[in-house]
Amino acid sequence: MARKKSDRKPKNIGEAVGFRNIFNSEKTDFLLGLVLLLLAIYTIIVMVSYLSTGQADQSLLDNLRPGEWINTNREFANYGSSIGAILAYELMYVNFGLPSFLIPAFIILAGLKMMAIYKINLWKWFFGTMLVMIWSSVTFAKFLTPIMGNFIFNPGGNHGLYCVQHLENIVGPPGLTVILFFTAIAFLTYLSAETIQVVRKAMNPVKYLTSKVKFTVTNHEPKTENTEINTENNDKVDIEEEPQDGIDIPENMPEDIPSPIVDLTDFGNVISTKTDNLPENILPAAAVTKINDNDANANKLTIEVAKDEEKADGKEVNIEQILSTPIDPLEPFTRYKKPTLDLLKKYDNDGKPNVDMEEIKANNARIVEVLNSFGVSIKEIKATVGPTITLYEITPAEGVRISKIRNLEDDIALSLSALGIRIIAPIPGKGTIGIEVPNNKPQIVSMESILNSKKFKETKMELPLALGKTITNEVFMVDLAKIPHLLVAGATGQGKSVGLNAIITSLLYKKHPNELKFVLVDPKKVEFSVYHKISDYFMACLPENDEEPIITDVTKVVRTLNSLCGLMDHRYDLLKIAGAKNIKEYNAKFVNHKLDLTKGHEYMPYIVVVIDEFGDLIMTAGKEIELPIARIAQLARAVGIHMVIATQRPTTKIITGNIKANFPGRMAFRVSSQIDSRTILDRSGANQLIGRGDLLFLNGNEPVRVQCAFVDTPEIENINEYICGQPGPVEPMELPEPVDDGNNGGISAGNTDISNLDPYFEEAAHAIVLSQQGSTSMIQRRFSIGYNRAGRLMDQLEHVGIVGSAQGSKPREVLIQDENQLNTLLRQLRSE
Numbered sequence: 001m002a003r004k005k006s007d008r009k010p011k012n013i014g015e016a017v018g019f020r021n022i023f024n025s026e027k028t029d030f031l032l033g034l035v036l037l038l039l040a041i042y043t044i045i046v047m048v049s050y051l052s053t054g055q056a057d058q059s060l061l062d063n064l065r066p067g068e069w070i071n072t073n074r075e076f077a078n079y080g081s082s083i084g085a086i087l088a089y090e091l092m093y094v095n096f097g098l099p100s101f102l103i104p105a106f107i108i109l110a111g112l113k114m115m116a117i118y119k120i121n122l123w124k125w126f127f128g129t130m131l132v133m134i135w136s137s138v139t140f141a142k143f144l145t146p147i148m149g150n151f152i153f154n155p156g157g158n159h160g161l162y163c164v165q166h167l168e169n170i171v172g173p174p175g176l177t178v179i180l181f182f183t184a185i186a187f188l189t190y191l192s193a194e195t196i197q198v199v200r201k202a203m204n205p206v207k208y209l210t211s212k213v214k215f216t217v218t219n220h221e222p223k224t225e226n227t228e229i230n231t232e233n234n235d236k237v238d239i240e241e242e243p244q245d246g247i248d249i250p251e252n253m254p255e256d257i258p259s260p261i262v263d264l265t266d267f268g269n270v271i272s273t274k275t276d277n278l279p280e281n282i283l284p285a286a287a288v289t290k291i292n293d294n295d296a297n298a299n300k301l302t303i304e305v306a307k308d309e310e311k312a313d314g315k316e317v318n319i320e321q322i323l324s325t326p327i328d329p330l331e332p333f334t335r336y337k338k339p340t341l342d343l344l345k346k347y348d349n350d351g352k353p354n355v356d357m358e359e360i361k362a363n364n365a366r367i368v369e370v371l372n373s374f375g376v377s378i379k380e381i382k383a384t385v386g387p388t389i390t391l392y393e394i395t396p397a398e399g400v401r402i403s404k405i406r407n408l409e410d411d412i413a414l415s416l417s418a419l420g421i422r423i424i425a426p427i428p429g430k431g432t433i434g435i436e437v438p439n440n441k442p443q444i445v446s447m448e449s450i451l452n453s454k455k456f457k458e459t460k461m462e463l464p465l466a467l468g469k470t471i472t473n474e475v476f477m478v479d480l481a482k483i484p485h486l487l488v489a490g491a492t493g494q495g496k497s498v499g500l501n502a503i504i505t506s507l508l509y510k511k512h513p514n515e516l517k518f519v520l521v522d523p524k525k526v527e528f529s530v531y532h533k534i535s536d537y538f539m540a541c542l543p544e545n546d547e548e549p550i551i552t553d554v555t556k557v558v559r560t561l562n563s564l565c566g567l568m569d570h571r572y573d574l575l576k577i578a579g580a581k582n583i584k585e586y587n588a589k590f591v592n593h594k595l596d597l598t599k600g601h602e603y604m605p606y607i608v609v610v611i612d613e614f615g616d617l618i619m620t621a622g623k624e625i626e627l628p629i630a631r632i633a634q635l636a637r638a639v640g641i642h643m644v645i646a647t648q649r650p651t652t653k654i655i656t657g658n659i660k661a662n663f664p665g666r667m668a669f670r671v672s673s674q675i676d677s678r679t680i681l682d683r684s685g686a687n688q689l690i691g692r693g694d695l696l697f698l699n700g701n702e703p704v705r706v707q708c709a710f711v712d713t714p715e716i717e718n719i720n721e722y723i724c725g726q727p728g729p730v731e732p733m734e735l736p737e738p739v740d741d742g743n744n745g746g747i748s749a750g751n752t753d754i755s756n757l758d759p760y761f762e763e764a765a766h767a768i769v770l771s772q773q774g775s776t777s778m779i780q781r782r783f784s785i786g787y788n789r790a791g792r793l794m795d796q797l798e799h800v801g802i803v804g805s806a807q808g809s810k811p812r813e814v815l816i817q818d819e820n821q822l823n824t825l826l827r828q829l830r831s832e
């Protein structure tokens with residue numbers, strides 16, 4: 001088995017003794033991080049010191065002579081001596097003034113990241129800090145200079161001063177103020193969409209304040225001209241205090257009659273009459289105080305003033321209380337909102353079938369004629385019109401055997417001679433024959449119409465995939481968690497990419513970023529690039545790929561799949577400790593405080609791996625790709641890792657028996673030949689589809705014909721934009737380092753410890769020498785072990801000289817010819 005690192009020979013002696021890893025090790029990172037942290041603290045000290053000692057050092061610093069920085073005469077007053085004085089002078093005087101403090105602050109963050117104390121996206125912080133520093137430097141120079149005019153340095157530094165002078169020469173002082181204001185708001189809006197609300201409130205404070213006080217007129221008065229409100233006599237003055245937790249529902253009000261509510265929010269005339277249900281309208285989340293005014297002339301108003309949130313009683317929350325409150329798995333992003341349906345496009349006549357009686361009658365006549373010409377008489381014929389296909393359901397006359405019709409299937413299809421005719425003889429569960437005929441005017445099934453359906457909105461599925469509509473116009477949905485892996489095939493241009501996008505979109509509409517992560521593999525580099533924007537929210541990747549989490553490169557795919565194997569093993573270990581059978585049980589235990597967090601338990605998000613152009617990958621990386629995929633497919637279901645793999649070329653070389661056996665869910669778009677259809681569906685049919693999203697879905701029994709929902713790139717961009725405006729994770733989920741990596745275990749030059757050999761080492765050596773076959777999959781099968789462990793065993797065998805190095809997907813060369821030679825070698829190893 002080809003293994004990435006182990007077959008690489010060290011280039012030089014330094015590398016052989018492990019020098020190569022010196023800049024790549026945790027220890028080095030930690031120490032470098034510590035250095036940065038201390039450097040930043042030193043910088044802060046000297047900068048603070050500069051505030052008081054800068055004046056004294058100024059003349060020395062202004063005319064610094066060569067070599068003076070060595071400071072042999074201890075002339076500098078700065079607490080950090082000469083270096084400190086120069087550093088502070090350069091940062092604060094020459095460059096950015098007071099905002100220079102952001103430089104050591106950023107270095108502290110970088111240090112903490114290197115020491116693995118915090119996980120942050122350093123580039124984002126770098127650009128953010130730079131922007132804030134430059135902006136503040138100019139702002140300070142503009143607005144603080146008049147106040148701190150006599151100070152030793154300009155509050156915005158020479159940089160700020162220079163920018164202010166130049167910009168004011170061009171746009172004048174008001175222009176500069178506008179620029180500064182705009183850049184600040186633009187930056188804050190980029191950081192959080194809430195800025196828009198704050199600005200709106202700031203610009204319309206009256207509306208904001210009045211919306212806090214809600215005026216409603218309830219039915220205590222007879223009808224007036226302006227308001228069509230039923231009221232009853234109520235002369236008594238009463239001022240009632242609501243019970244603390246009470247909900248104010250006026251007595252004698254029939255429950256089902258909604259109370260009309262006049263919204264007087266704008267203090268003007270009555271502008272609208274609402275008839276919503278009373279409790280919903282008069283009761284904000286907070287409790288309400290009700291005042292019934294009895295002034296004879298005044299309208300009987302119920303004035304509700306929203307109270308402040310109730311204060312905590314200051315008592316300590318005891319541990320039982322904490323344990324009885326389930327953990328919210330959506331924390332800390334509980335305010336994240338799933339995308340809304342208005343982001344998706346609507347079409348005229350959206351997915352509703354266009355019933356064209358002329359067309360139906362013509363088809364009917366042709367079908368009857370053709371069947372009669374083959375001697376099949378018909379008792380009844382029924383047409384069901386779908387968005388793109390009409391199903392003609394034929395009940396044959398008494399005595400006609402269905403098997404006869406089945407044998408005539410091809411002839412009938414040929415005689416009807418329309419593209420996309422499929423004959424189902426018989427329709428499962430019925431004694432009828434189905435003939436599917438494409439409509440002249442196919443309708444687009446929009447994603448909106450599918451996601452807006454009750455079926456999707458109310459589904460309890462764990463990973464619902466809303467794929468489209470069936471011939472009978474029903475929304476077609478499947479649960480990826482149950483399938484549990486899906487194989488998608490279809491010739492080019494038949495709707496595969498749209499289908500994958502429909503799958504991803506339906507998951508994005510149902511899942512929170514804490515509940516689901518995608519691993520997207522896109523060898524074509526253009527299919528999934530549109531999802532790059534939401535990678536922090538919804539992607540999982542290896543740490544080295546966190547800038548480019550959508551994988552386009554074959555070697556990265558192998559590493560990522562091996563990493564997923566590692567994650568799968570780790571999740572199984574956690575499940576075992578937790579005594580849970582699957583991810584659902586595990587997460588339920590986690591949420592209900594039944595797991596000991598010190599044992600490494602954490603909420604498990606589902607992981608959906610979507611691989612486009614799987615054929616290309618298999619052709620380039622062969623078994624290296626196939627084995628981890630097969631392993632994940634065999635085992636990962638219980639731990640919430642699911643795969644969707646797509647290919648244009650459904651040949652047996654690509655969809656091998658191993659893959660096929662482990663991917664029970666099949667989604668076939670139109671393919672070019674019957675053989676391809678048989679490869680993907682184990683029957684013909686996919687070659688008779690009409691393309692443009694027409695598909696057959698198979699999961700077990702009979703395939704279902706579905707018109708795939710259409711989702712276009714601008715719609716996906718809208719969804720991504722919406723997601724990005726929500727509070728959410730700041731970086732992709734990190735996958736573990738793959739266990740078969742040369743740096744992380746496995747045996748490689750320089751770190752062999754014979755006592756650490758795999759317990760199967762000797763048995764595996766005998767098996768290989770006896771069979772003279774250096775194959776990892778043979779080891780896997782023989783000892784029923786995983787791919788990673790078998791790979792490590794092979795590396796150990798290579799290291800002691802039993803097999804040669806890996807040669808791509810070919811078996812390794814066996815270097816020991818017979819058992820005697822092997823026994824001698826093993827004895828030597830034992831005695832070492």
Ligand SMILES: Nc1ncnc2c1ncn2[C@@H]1O[C@H](COP(=O)(O)OP(=O)(O)OP(=O)(O)O)[C@@H](O)[C@H]1O
Nearest residue numbers: 444491492493494495496497498692693708709710
């Ligand atoms: N469900 C659908 N409804 C309507 N039209 C569709 C649908 N799916 C695909 N199409 C049409 O077919 C075209 C090609 O679809 P798509 O890009 O998904 O094909 P593909 O199989 O991924 O092709 P390739 O393998 O070359 O990328 C789309 O641009 C669109 O016009």
